[in-house]
Amino acid sequence: MSQELEPKKGRRFAQSLDWNLLRMFYNIAQSGGLSEAARQINKGQPSISMALRRLEEYTNVSLCKRGPGGFELTESGQLIADVSQEIFESISKIPNTLNQASEEIRGRVRLQMITNLVNDSLNRPLEEFHRHHPNVELFISIAAWDVIQRNVIRNEVEVGIGPASQRLPDLSYEFLFSETYKPYCGKSHVLYGQKISSPADLATYRHILTGADEPLELIKFRQKWGLGIQIAGLSEHLEEARRMTELGIGVCFLPTAFAANAVREGTLYELMDDLNAPVSNIFLITNPKALEHPVHKILIEHFRKEISL
Structure with a gap:
């Protein structure tokens, strides 16, 4: 593998990553497929497919299998899906954490x-x-x-x-x-x-x-x-x-x-x-x-x- 194609690692990986791609993949994994993800987040399937392709190119791994048997995450895809879920669950707790810091009931x-x-x-x-x-x-x-x-x-x-x-x-x-x-x-x-x-x-x-x-x-x-x-x-x-x-x-x-x-x-x-x-x-x-x-x-x-x- 050439130097240009070697996957980024550590902080370089995180700093260069388009986090919107990770969020899109999280929606795909949670929905169980591209078409259902497109329906749930109200986006065209071509844009969903492009985001998946860009994330696969960035990570240099195949994230899912699509064919007559249906949609299925690869082992690498499941690992990224699990990490994505942890990330977005943590992010979803930020408003609650901020609200709890306030004495007056707001939010x-x-x-x-x-x-x-x-x-x-x-x-x-x-x-x-x-x-x-x-x-x-x-x-x-x-x-x-x-x-x-x-x-x-x-x-x-x-x-x-x-x-x-x-x-x-x-x-x-x-x-x-x-x-x-x-x-x-x-x-x-x-x-x-x-x-x-x-x-x-x-x-x-x-x-x-x-x-x-x-x-x-x-x-x-x-x-x-x-x-x-x-x-x-x-x-x-x-x-x-x-x-x-x-x-x-x-x-x-x-x-x-x-x-x-x-x-x-x-x-x-x-x-x-x-x-x-x-x-x-x-x-x-x-x-x-x-x-x-x-x-x-x-x-x-x-x-x-x-x-x-």
Whole structure:
């Protein structure tokens, strides 16, 4: 091997390393592949592949195997993935460490939830928490339910709010409230103003689906009655799914609380009074093993107070 190709070592390695490449590889390893990493961090797969290639060139080793058998880390890749995890877990503790140094309760609490939750059991704890601790920043982000769970277990967010179709053993799930889903249509739709006698009556109509945010209970309900085979539209954002429904593009199952204002205004019509409509349970999701800053613990206690009512 020539002198130019010899890998850098020690401090020279650390000083010359593009740390963004290490962070990108950490995301790839945690996600189990390039395409899933691209989806989770909202970047194009070509940029993910380029970052991996640059890190392999810098370390002068192959970090993963890609082929018909799927994605797999090499031995060297696993070593770097383990070191990367330790680095980023240590970095994630910096805000907590800094906050603990302050006598006054300040800092930031990171919540992540599925889109457009409408319920007082979510609003009251946040309102109470802010009233008692106005100097704390509430940082709220939106993600699909599976991403929320992964981010809570990685300590990238302190609190998750969402369904739990598949539970991770290291997380805590506490029931917060339920969402009922019913089918709706817009004014220009042929069904506007009519009530169906059975969900099967909707099987011949085109539906608007909500992608990754669709709860498992609703998926099973649609499959049972043969709904959504004919697709009129798709959006993982409920606001856009509602927009398409109001425009008469198709029938869409929406949470009743989320659709309530549009129903009152007449832009949406509820097609089914069936009490057996699908119900999705929403949970407070936390990591019992996470390093707790007092401000995080206080917010979680506000939610638990709401749960106990």
